[in-house]
Amino acid sequence: MNEKLLNETALAMVAPGRGILAADESTGTIEKRFKSINIENTEAHRQAYRDMLFTTQGFEQYTSGVILFEETLFQKALDGTPFPQLLAAKGVIPGIKVDKGAKDLAGAPGETVTEGLDGLRERLVKYREAGARFAKWRGVITIGNGIPSDYCIHTNAHALARYAALCQEAGIVPIVEPEVLMDADNTIEVCEDVTNRTLEAVFVELGKQKVLLEGMVLKPNMVISGKKCPVQADRQTVAAATLRTLKRHVPGAVPGIAFLSGGQSDEDATAHLDLMNKMGPLPWKLTFSYGRALQAAALKAWGGKNADAGRVAHLHRAHMNGLAALGKWDAALEKAA
Template identity: 35%
Template sequence: MPSGETIVQCLKKKGIVCGVKLDKGLLPLIGSEGECTTSGISDLEQQCQFYKSFECHFAKWRCVYRVGDNLPSSLAIFNNAEILARFANVCQYHRLVPIIEPEILPEGKHTLLRAQKIAETVFSALIKSLNNHHIYLEGVILKINFVTPGMQGRSVYTPAEIAATTLTVLNRTIPAALAGIVFLAGGSCEDEATAFLDAINQPIGRRPWPLSFSFARGMLHSVMHTWAGDEDKVEDARKVLMQRAKSNNWAALGEYVLKKEKMLQKLKKEEEKRKALLGFEHNKKLKTHAFNDKTEDSDESAASI
């Protein structure tokens, strides 16, 4: 930064807490059918010490689970659960809040029911590993997908149905003690992810945890499309980003649909006012034109006399 401050210090002044992704990407899981595990656990302690010294306060670790006829395998489920628990243990030892991300990939033709069963199995194994490692659940944030059918399937569900299924999975597997749950957009488009988030924050069932969002592509796709590398479009892109952030904030409060309806009503009224004003100006011009024509006719008549 020009002032000599680090980015972390600059953000801290604005009340923004910084964190870091500590996993080093995916590795093939030996003995599986093309499944993956995550690397970076060997020097995790040194990484935690380093980033804590730079005033980072949370860290994230991602493991992925492929869905297939016989996937995810028991090997992948329990191996990744163990890695996520070890990550959480080291983070808490160094006073970093662990954000654990067991991402069930949306690719496939699986049904919503199968997606539900897989999520329940994965989350149950994860919680068991966290408990085995004596993790302080009140200091853990879980980052997950919404429970949806495979992207290549033909089934279509409403946001309310996706929300109800996801909430069923969470209530069956996740202890109320957990600090909070944030959702990633996964394979969903921006509006779809926001609609899912809004639906799950409606009073449809037991929700003992805060349910919020951790979107990347789910917020930035329209921003990048607006900007498209054009410096003249930077301000327009910022406005789009702010609107996406507001929409997702409303959704995290369960107010997105209501706010959207009010916003649309406001825009409709403004459009009606604009049309009315244009109509008034148009009529005024017509009357002025007609008056001028009459004046010219009168002048011509007077000249003839």
């Protein structure tokens, strides 16, 4: 393990004013996105869509890295350049989603564990040869009646740490993503409690499995009210609760935290990140690793045929989040655009 190289890559991933574009939707997930704009889910359409995103002029000012789906890592841009090469030429680090998705957890109704450890060591060698310099693995924690169980939290924490250790062995920076879902009717207090339990378990496992904290990036949820909760916590409360939780459980040795958007509106995801950065100084860099919150406007504007309109929308959201990562965003900038 080259500790220096892992640390340098992790620091570059959370460079000031830059964040990570999550463009790693599985074929099934992107089908849902394409359905919303009446586009058929073919490989050619997936290639054209990702090409539109990655050839957006200037997005590299606000984007440090892109998480790719396995298909995309081995695809070429419309001009024939392999996607990892196209990104690297812009100073954007190519990454790869390596998990095989959340599957039902035996003996735990309503809970899941993420699979994909089998054969991962060999796959990582192949991904690195193709240009990937970081990877992502998502553990899913569901809030519900009597859940999450400690069993579910610890099983996912253990898998996240095993994945992270294998990545570092291969010279790849792991993005460790424990996501507490925001889909239920729980209060923000319940989300905070579950996020505390989850992060505590994750860092205990990372320690046991000798993961180099300086060579990883954490991708957590924000502490937020469940979508169906009748009382929605305001932005200031979300920012304060999220920082309180992170300060309790995330060691300062971790170079950075790149949040997932998790179903928040585009503007909420930006505003929450901005508020947290305004509450600094903080022990780690705080930035974004958004999927839908960076892409929804671009997808709609693209519509399968208008790449230029898609690029304009993509650049705007990347710019807004780049400002939020510096604590320099303002809602007036959205209206001006």
